[in-house]
Amino acid sequence: MKLDILAIGVHPDDIELGCGGTLIHHIKQWYTVWLCDLTQGELGTRWSAEIRIQEAQEAQKILGAVCRENLNMKDWYFQHNEENINKIIRIIRKYQPDIVFANAIQDRHPDHARAAKLIADACFYSGLIKIETGQDARRPKAVYHYIQDQNLKADFVIDITAHIETKKQAILAYKSQFYDPNSTEPETPISSKLFIDSVMAKNASYGRPIGVAYAEWFTVNRTIGVKNIFDII
Numbered sequence: 001m002k003l004d005i006l007a008i009g010v011h012p013d014d015i016e017l018g019c020g021g022t023l024i025h026h027i028k029q030w031y032t033v034w035l036c037d038l039t040q041g042e043l044g045t046r047w048s049a050e051i052r053i054q055e056a057q058e059a060q061k062i063l064g065a066v067c068r069e070n071l072n073m074k075d076w077y078f079q080h081n082e083e084n085i086n087k088i089i090r091i092i093r094k095y096q097p098d099i100v101f102a103n104a105i106q107d108r109h110p111d112h113a114r115a116a117k118l119i120a121d122a123c124f125y126s127g128l129i130k131i132e133t134g135q136d137a138r139r140p141k142a143v144y145h146y147i148q149d150q151n152l153k154a155d156f157v158i159d160i161t162a163h164i165e166t167k168k169q170a171i172l173a174y175k176s177q178f179y180d181p182n183s184t185e186p187e188t189p190i191s192s193k194l195f196i197d198s199v200m201a202k203n204a205s206y207g208r209p210i211g212v213a214y215a216e217w218f219t220v221n222r223t224i225g226v227k228n229i230f231d232i233i
Contacts, residue, residue: 001094001095001096002095002096003032003033003034003066003095003096003097004026004031004032004033004097004098004099005023005026005031005032005033005034005097005098005099005100005101006033006034006035006036006091006092006095006097006099006100006101006140007019007023007033007034007035007036007065007100007101008035008036008037008038008088008100008101008102008103008115008119009035009036009037009038009102009103009115010037010038010039010073010078010103010111010112010114010115011037011038011039011041011044011075011111012037012040012041012052012053012055012056012059012070012174013041013052013055013056013059013171013174013177013178014037014103014112014148015035015037015101016059016063016167016170016171016173016174017148017171017199018101018103018104018146018147018148018216019101019146019216019218020063020163020166020167020170020171021158021160021163021164021166021167021203021214021215021216022101022146022158022160022216022218023063023064023065023101024063024064024160024163024166024167024170025158025159025160025162025163027063027064027065028064028163032066033063033064033065033066034065034066034067034068034069034095034097035056035060035063035065035067035068035069036068036069036070036071036088036091037056037068037069037070037071038070038071038073038078038084038088038115038118039070039071039072039073039074039075039078039111040052040053040070040072040075041075042075043075043076044075044176044177048176051176052174052176052177053070055173055174055175055176055177056068056070056173056174058173059170059171059173059174062166062169062170062173063166063170069091071084071087071088071091073087075111076111078111078114078115078118080114080117080118080121084118084122085118085121085122085125086122086131086133088118088119088122088123088126089122089125089126089131089133090133090135092122092123092126092138092139092140093126093133093135093136093137093138094135096138097140098140098141098142099140099141099142099143099144100119100123100140100142100143100144101143101144101145101146101218102115102116102119102120102143102144102145102146103115103116103119103145103146103148104116104145104146104147104148104149104150104152104219105117105145105152105219105221106150106152107148107149107150108148108149108150109148109149112148112149116145119143120143120145120221123139123140123143124139126138126139126140127139142220142222143220143221144218144219144220145218145219145220145221146216146217146218147216147217147218147219151202152217152219153219154206154217154218154219155218155219155220155224156217156218156220156224157206157207157209157210157215157216157217157218157233158215158216158218159207159210159212159214159215159233160203160207160214160215160216161207161212161213161214161215164200164203164213164214167203168196168199168200171196171199172196177190177191178190178191178195178196179191179192179193179195179196200214203215203216210233211233212233
């Protein structure tokens, strides 16, 4: 099956927080998007992995992505090893994405940077014909890393103004993790309304340099080329 974009996150909700608006923007233009979570986020303080998987499916529907898979790596304990690289290679070769979105290359949560390297390396190795998975070798055209908690220097910015409310709805599908005034679960740094407000404020601050209301930032480990100079904001 050939699709356009594969978005990968180490935890359910990473994709929605980091590049949800960008995915919606491209889905609205009829690009096909598939979502993949590396872990079930089972070490999260609130509720269970089963609940988070259910919430991830609901968030996928809100975004409008074709489908969502979970590779069932161990939350926190996952390693940069042959087994996990091959799990991602099989997904890449199965869906043949042109673009892969991945976790931030540096962040407060140590899993994010570790996943970023694991995903990027798997994208490269997926193009090597001597790594045999019973599938044709395939390498994505580009890997883009969404910026998460830490405000890294962006290489490019996507205007998501038209989709900010849908992005917020997708985030709030994770009721077990984010703001829910009726929850009896322990409070965490991301469960207060202040966190959701901070996400919206961050997207607003990302939009300001390009003169739009809301945006998402990305980094890329290669030179970016453009076909038309007038397409640059």
